[in-house]
Amino acid sequence: METNQTSNRKKDHIELAFQSQTFGVDSRFYYEPFLIAHPNDTIIPTKDIASKTLNLPLWVSSMTGGTEMAGIINRNLAMACKEFGMGIGLGSCRIILDDSTYFDDFNIRPYLGNDQPLFANLGIAQIEELIEENKLNLLHDLIHKLDADGLIVHVNPLQEWLQPEGDFIHSAPIETIKRLLDKINYKLIIKEVGQGFGPKSFIELLQLPIEAIEFGAHGGTNFATLELLRQTEAIKEQLLPITKIGHTADEMVNFANDAFAFLGDKALCQNLIISGGIKDYLDGYYLIQKANVNAIYAQASAFLKYATGDYETLQSYCELQRKGLQTCYNYLTLR
Numbered sequence: 001m002e003t004n005q006t007s008n009r010k011k012d013h014i015e016l017a018f019q020s021q022t023f024g025v026d027s028r029f030y031y032e033p034f035l036i037a038h039p040n041d042t043i044i045p046t047k048d049i050a051s052k053t054l055n056l057p058l059w060v061s062s063m064t065g066g067t068e069m070a071g072i073i074n075r076n077l078a079m080a081c082k083e084f085g086m087g088i089g090l091g092s093c094r095i096i097l098d099d100s101t102y103f104d105d106f107n108i109r110p111y112l113g114n115d116q117p118l119f120a121n122l123g124i125a126q127i128e129e130l131i132e133e134n135k136l137n138l139l140h141d142l143i144h145k146l147d148a149d150g151l152i153v154h155v156n157p158l159q160e161w162l163q164p165e166g167d168f169i170h171s172a173p174i175e176t177i178k179r180l181l182d183k184i185n186y187k188l189i190i191k192e193v194g195q196g197f198g199p200k201s202f203i204e205l206l207q208l209p210i211e212a213i214e215f216g217a218h219g220g221t222n223f224a225t226l227e228l229l230r231q232t233e234a235i236k237e238q239l240l241p242i243t244k245i246g247h248t249a250d251e252m253v254n255f256a257n258d259a260f261a262f263l264g265d266k267a268l269c270q271n272l273i274i275s276g277g278i279k280d281y282l283d284g285y286y287l288i289q290k291a292n293v294n295a296i297y298a299q300a301s302a303f304l305k306y307a308t309g310d311y312e313t314l315q316s317y318c319e320l321q322r323k324g325l326q327t328c329y330n331y332l333t334l335r
């Protein structure tokens with residue numbers, strides 16, 4: 001049996017050798033194979049966020065609910081977060097703010113368990129409206145009903161602007177966030193949705209008592225582009241250049257590091273969720289190692305790809321992410 005296996009493996013090696021020629025090298029890392037034995041589970045350090053501990057430094061970025069598939073997707077994602085020790089932000093909860101039709105699609109705490117962070121999600125335009133109309137109690141009640149640890153507010157001016165039915169943002173988001181902070185006793189995370197943001201926004205945000213900043217950087221799923229795809233050809237052609245503006249996650253880590261160095265003790269926010277175009281654990285590992293504060297990385301579309309069917313598909317994806325991260329923590333340092 002053993003001899004057969006070895007013989008087959010050797011045959012594979014000969015047949016596959018020509019297909020496995022590599023071109024190019026990932027020049028972000030030093031690879032040191034001589035200094036440590038094979039990786040194991042304990043090599044990945046735990047990370048704390050929202051007063052909870054993650055076994056993987058990985059977060060499921062907010063994705064929409066309120067469609068037929070959303071319930072299945074959200075439950076799969078919640079089970080994966082529980083099994084692998086990750087955190088999750090729900091997609092926009094606007095649809096369940098004052099109507100419980102789709103509540104079950106979002107109600108994932110029973111699948112997630114109590115040990116993993118769970119955040120509700122709402123756009124800045126809705127926050128503005130709730131404050132103006134004195135209806136923040138709807139939001140507080142929802143967070144309580146979802147048993148969430150807090151709220152993610154997405155700031156998405158380009159998306160709203162390019163969306164035919166988009167909302168108008170009347171005040172500077174930073175002012176609305178400050179007004180919201182005065183009225184809540186749960187944790188707040190602020191994010192973009194695929195454009196990222198620049199250094200001045202970082203300086204302002206980091207001085208607020210928020211739990212984390214999630215990048216939603218340029219380079220992956222981009223909601224400005226997505227909204228544009230829903231428009232006429234003429235509009236598409238003329239507005240497409242707008243979707244190219246923004247900042248990559250790599251660039252944003254530099255902004256964040258500079259902002260922390262500049263602010264010192266004045267930085268009240270101390271956690272980063274690095275998201276937007278994170279293709280794999282190598283990207284994620286590179287960026288969290290590069291950040292000078294507590295940081296985890298997040299993916300949206302990559303999880304979505306594996307979360308629409310049976311749980312085992314998503315489970316295999318997460319298992320390989322963990323394995324990849326073990327390799328990173330064992331053998332790689334940043335150049």
Ligand SMILES: Cc1cc2nc3c(=O)[nH]c(=O)nc-3n(C[C@H](O)[C@H](O)[C@H](O)COP(=O)(O)O)c2cc1C
Pocket residue numbers: 061062063064065090091092121153154191192193194216217219220221222275276277278298299300301302304
């Ligand atoms: C299907 C889908 C739905 C999304 N819905 C929301 C949302 O409701 N609220 C939000 O803050 N971001 C939403 N996002 C944006 C993601 O959270 C994330 O910022 C963005 O997709 C970039 O990450 P990625 O490149 O890993 O996909 C959504 C993304 C996807 C793919």
